[in-house]
Amino acid sequence: MQTIVLRNETDWDGWRRVTRGLILAGVAPQTLAWTIGGEATDATAGSGSFQVPRELVSLAALAIQAREADRFGLLYGLFWRLHQGEKLLGGDPDRDLATVRRMALAVRADAHRMRTHMRYLAVQEGGAARFVGWFEPAHFVLAANAQLIVRRFPDLALSIVTPDGAAHWDRRELRFGSGLRQVADDGALRAWWEAEHETLLRAAVPGVSVPEAEALDEIPRPPDRAPLGPVVLHPKSDPALRDSANEAAGCQRCPLYEPATQTVFGEGPADAVALFVGEQPGDQEDTIGRPFVGPAGQIMDRAMEEAGLDRRMVYVTNAVKHFKFSQRGKRRIHQTPEVPEIQACKFWLDVERVHLRPRLVVLMGGSAARAGLGRSVTISRERGRPMRAPDGQAVFVTVHPSYLLRIPDAAAKAREYEAFVRDLGAIKALIAAEDRV
Ligand code: SF4
Known part of the structure; x- marks a missing residue:
């Protein structure tokens, strides 16, 4: 059994690189175990490329953010079977594909909930406002959605805090750091932020690998409408x-x-x-x-x-x-x-x-x-x-x-x-x- 290490829960680039290399090298899914953290696997096995239908890539980009631990292997298995010549899309109903579709649907719903339901506290930071929102996602949707949210509000300093981690936008760069497990109410979030924010912001790092944000942006914005500002309240x-x-x-x-x-x-x-x-x-x-x-x-x-x-x-x-x-x-x-x-x-x-x-x-x-x-x-x-x-x-x-x-x-x-x-x-x-x- 070969263990494949990915950098983080949504290491889309790493998963794609490893999957391409191993499938081209003929490594069967049942010989692989997937894990997170530590030194990421260097995928140098096979060379070349192979075609995957766009629909399946989009599904995988969503499903990789699901919380199910077996998603990496499940997705590898689907891509492997495709490379073996199986017709997955448009053929007979397939149990693994149905599972991936369900995961993608759940991630999409969670992402949608995050973007439409999150409200923010306004805190002062060096004479300007920073908006701090807390959200408890069911899946690993923070990184991809943080990209979309800051694209909507590029001129505002924002922090999106979840139990899985936090994303911080300072109008120039999106960085990621540790989050907060539970928030009892607005006051607890404010107290935590006031006590911890300097350390948190200093320790945050850029460059989390995420699926293409476009794959998640399912609600087109009317072109002539400015985005609504953040609601300065916490549920x-x-x-x-x-x-x-x-x-x-x-x-x-x-x-x-x-x-x-x-x-x-x-x-x-x-x-x-x-x-x-x-x-x-x-x-x-x-x-x-x-x-x-x-x-x-x-x-x-x-x-x-x-x-x-x-x-x-x-x-x-x-x-x-x-x-x-x-x-x-x-x-x-x-x-x-x-x-x-x-x-x-x-x-x-x-x-x-x-x-x-x-x-x-x-x-x-x-x-x-x-x-x-x-x-x-x-x-x-x-x-x-x-x-x-x-x-x-x-x-x-x-x-x-x-x-x-x-x-x-x-x-x-x-x-x-x-x-x-x-x-x-x-x-x-x-x-x-x-x-x-
Ligand atoms: S929740 Fe409503 S629809 Fe469902 S069983 Fe109860 S009364 Fe009927």
Whole structure:
């Protein structure tokens, strides 16, 4: 057995170099063990190159950031089989490829969460501000995402702190150093930063090898829009909401829990200004366990950004917390939840609302509107204007972002998208108005 040493958890360059050399030298996957740290393996074995489809390279660039310890060997095995002439893409379903796809999806969702949910403390540094954000990623997404974040805010001094390490940007260079295991609240983060920052910044080093950042930047920014600035707040932790999420994980109040993978509870800061409610988790959300990380969530994020509404200030959830679908072959086809299912799950929506006490509840689509208003709603007739729920809660009805994805005609799609952005603009104004009351 030959042990291959990589420099760090996301040593993409090292993994690629070693993989190319060893595959060309004919070294079979089962003879290799992969490890991190120490002196990196010098890959001088085989020479030359071989072709790998771009799709597989992109998948590997994401999957290498997954926390699963066997990912390096798994990816090597796929590239090895490709070199042996196997047709991996477009052929029969392949278990290893499916695992890599799942890893890539989870990394993409985690990266997305990091970029859209992280908020920052402003600290003083030599008369100027530095923005310090803390985030606990599920995967090793810090390095690649730090590149994207500093590209968005090149003129700000930033530090992104995670349990795996920290990235520091001083407007010229991105450097990496040690992180912080746990943060109880804003005060703890500030105290830690004040006590440690000089040592941390001195010890940070440049040059962490990461996958191409472009492979992760799945949400195109509208070219004429300036990026939103960092939100100078740190999410308050809310133990009661966390306890409710844990409790909902075992919910059997209606039959939808049975075929679904997991309960997908809401997500967002405990001091969120608005509660956005969709219908139910989709296929990707069900797999990953987080709301609005699939295509509908991405179009919603883009529209929010265009409307100047910061996603990090809102809590997103669904009227129904389990994915309802019918199985057609290998595909899981979305099914609209029935009224009794919406009513059963209203229990959890109420729990979220009681904990959050949002200024505004945004009901996106018919199922959310039924849950929020307790009656059937024609979206086209009632969208776009402020209303009150029977209990007095300020609400606003609009379309569900997945509706935009289903419009086949490009011109109609663009029109509906603009109308959605307008609704979000109105929501932004309403949130500000509720604040003044
Ligand atoms: S859909 Fe809602 S009520 Fe039904 S089992 Fe899931 S969490 Fe419980």
